[in-house]
Amino acid sequence: MSHVLVIFQADTERTEQMALAVGVGAVEAEAGIRLRRLRMPGAVEVGHKGYGTLREADVLWADTVVVGLEGEKSSTQELNGLVMVLSGLDSSQMKGKEYWTFNAEGIASKRTEAQTLAEEALLTAGITPVPALVSDAADETERMKDAGRQLGRQRI
Numbered sequence: 001m002s003h004v005l006v007i008f009q010a011d012t013e014r015t016e017q018m019a020l021a022v023g024v025g026a027v028e029a030e031a032g033i034r035l036r037r038l039r040m041p042g043a044v045e046v047g048h049k050g051y052g053t054l055r056e057a058d059v060l061w062a063d064t065v066v067v068g069l070e071g072e073k074s075s076t077q078e079l080n081g082l083v084m085v086l087s088g089l090d091s092s093q094m095k096g097k098e099y100w101t102f103n104a105e106g107i108a109s110k111r112t113e114a115q116t117l118a119e120e121a122l123l124t125a126g127i128t129p130v131p132a133l134v135s136d137a138a139d140e141t142e143r144m145k146d147a148g149r150q151l152g153r154q155r156i
Helices: 013-027 056-061 074-088 113-124 142-152
Strands: 004-011 034-038 065-069 100-102
Touching: 004 013, 004 056, 004 100, 004 142, 013 034, 013 065, 034 074, 056 074, 056 142, 065 113, 065 142, 074 113, 100 142, 113 142
Parallel strands: 004 034, 004 065, 065 100
Antiparallel strands: none
């Protein structure tokens, strides 16, 4: 069974919904998932509480790490949690792990500064990018589910 860790930064429900769609797609592909929200102290709760705090054990468990970022610019305070967890890992333990990032615009959007920062941290940790994901679904939620299905099948 493939393991997909979906980490998302969201101050609105849109990015949370896209992260959940990725998770649903991964489950449909029979993958195990974990959802973790990156947030600044004092940030409002989005749709659901209790996503848990990102820990090294989550990254070690995952075959694929998905990071969804809401803002164009990087908010270092929010991304610090991800960067700190990744910097504490031994890159030899990351062999074979892959990552994929998305932003508030979804799959086919232009890369943002926030994605670049997250991707640099993931690469430094020894996690490699997933080959391009493609979906011909008309709706963004369905495209995100398609992405989750593809990511959930990565290890099967």
